[in-house]
Amino acid sequence: MTKKKKIKISELPNFDIVDYLKTDKDIAQYLTVVLEDGDPALFVAAIGDIARAKGMSEISKKSGVTRESLYRALKVEARPRFETVTKVIHALGMKLSVHA
Template structure:
């Protein structure tokens, strides 16, 4: 019987472009379900991918403060989140809750109406 070897997965190794970083953060924002520490951890993963020292400098924070804030063990202040997001070259955005659900259901409704008319 052969032995199975596993390798630890680190998402930061796969976040190479600003587009990948933005897509990762967007997905985490959708999946967080109000868990601020989950978002902080996601920002920490992106910051590690970009380089913690560089992000800390651009955010005006010490590296130690940045590591603590984005460890996922606590919820950082919102102003810290905004500084980090800006330092990462990303933007937060808002949309009405459930808007994606409404958009897909209105498309389905439109298709049903077109079929009935034909």
Template structure:
């Protein structure tokens, strides 16, 4: 009998283009769940490199980790900076 092996799905593995990143963040934002959105932002930051995103957002690496930690409530300004460092913009349509 053949054994089937599986591994945990990790979104970071698929966030390899600006289009995929934008779509992933857009869908997460449209769901309306702020924790889900912050998780998605964290996954994109991880895919692009936490240190690089922290630098672009003018945040320390430690503060970025704190802002993206599960259950955190970062300031809107922090979220905006990180989203822009990811190459996206927040908007109201």
């Protein structure tokens, strides 16, 4: 019988979803899954992940929101204004739609 070695969290590889958001299809699938969860905080954080994947400086320029403000507004515990979220979504080249 072999003894199992306990793995410490610090020994696990770092995971960053940004590394997997390579194509528009990847981004759309990620955002769709997050939206299905229904948690507004996760939605905002996912927009932040996508902005980081596309380049926060570029998104800042396109949206008219400073980089620092974007980092603050697009984290899980943040509660950004809807106006900020829509500016970022448009800067990302995406749009929101509602289907019946």
